[in-house]
Amino acid sequence: MCLAIPGKVIEIFDEGGLKMGKIDYSGTINKACLAYVPEVEVGQYVIVHAGFAISVMDEDEAEEVFQTFDEMTEALKKEGYRVENEPLSKKKKDEKKKSS
Numbered sequence: 001m002c003l004a005i006p007g008k009v010i011e012i013f014d015e016g017g018l019k020m021g022k023i024d025y026s027g028t029i030n031k032a033c034l035a036y037v038p039e040v041e042v043g044q045y046v047i048v049h050a051g052f053a054i055s056v057m058d059e060d061e062a063e064e065v066f067q068t069f070d071e072m073t074e075a076l077k078k079e080g081y082r083v084e085n086e087p088l089s090k091k092k093k094d095e096k097k098k099s100s
Contacts, residue, residue, distance in 0.1 A: 005069070005088070006045040006062035007032075009053075023048060026088055063089060 007023035012034065014020065019034040023046060032048045034040055037056050045062035046053035057065075066088035076083050087093050 004047045004049070004065075006057055006065050007048060008045050008062070009034075009040055009042050012040070012042055021046075021053070023053075026086060067091065 005025060007025040007030070009021045010024045010029070011022040012019065013022075019038060021032055021034045021040070023030050023032050030048075031051075032046070033052045034046070035052070037046060037053045040046060040053065040056045043059075045057045045059065047055045047057070070087050070089045070092045073083050073085060073087075087096055
């Protein structure tokens with residue numbers, strides 16, 4: 001099962017004739033093939049599956065996904081599950097900074 005977490009394109013480069021990119025997933029950087037999304041630009045977000053970016057989204061769309069993941073995390077914690085992750089949404093990141 002794939003949890004399609006948006007990643008921000010921070011660099012685009014050519015590798016062996018393929019359009020590739022460095023993708024930032026909230027601090028974890030991975031490489032992905034961008035051949036299926038030739039229109040993507042640095043600063044946009046992509047959904048990656050099996051090393052291939054398969055769709056492009058803007059920052060607002062990505063933030064909605066991040067907020068949903070944070071809401072799911074909070075719901076799991078309330079149910080007693082041990083969840084250890086950093087917040088993804090800007091709102092939750094700001095709340096964490098204020099409480100630190």
